[in-house]
Amino acid sequence: DTEVTQTPKHLVMGMTNKKSLKCEQHMGHRAMYWYKQKAKKPPELMFVYSYEKLSINESVPSRFSPECPNSSLLNLHLHALQPEDSALYLCASSQGRIRKNQPQHFGDGTRLSIL
């Protein structure tokens, strides 16, 4: 069981569809993250939200649109994705750099397949 909850666990969508990935944490963490992980590769950072404001965008294509409605929720809106976007999308949260000895906590991920 993880303290970061992601839904859905699996998602299959066509290239013209619009869908959203959701992430929720109730640990009081003020930093939330989206990562993309391709098979047999390390996670790659996409976005970071700090205190509900976008602080890092790692040059992610605009077909990915993050949103942080409140301190517990993080969404990733998907539109017009490409087959190469198929991957495991991981959400994480942390206390941020103020708590040096605390790691990021990861959700179980959403496995996304683009047809």
Added chain:
Amino acid sequence: ELKVEQNPLFLSMQEGKNYTIYCNYSTTSDRLYWYRQDPGKSLESLFVLLSNGAVKQEGRLMASLDTKARLSTLHITAAVHDLSATYFCAVDPGLFNFGNEKLTFGTGTRLTIIP
């Protein structure tokens, strides 16, 4: 650009043996993390290393950090099958002061313990 390299990429070892995974990184950093990932699963935090000479142990795993050499090691003692997984190190260069971290993950080491 921060580069984080691990070796070996693949490691197959017999139960009861000892081995070490190495993590090298290219710029200064004030913190390093080790994570474990089982196939199709999320990332589980193992260790947080914050200072030069830091050593942490949990069960059969021990991690250390040499910030001057920009090197961390994950040592496995008397391996058991349950330790089969992919292990990632992750480095935060500490360049961002917005309350969040920017982790760069190593290439990963896929460890298989053979009975």
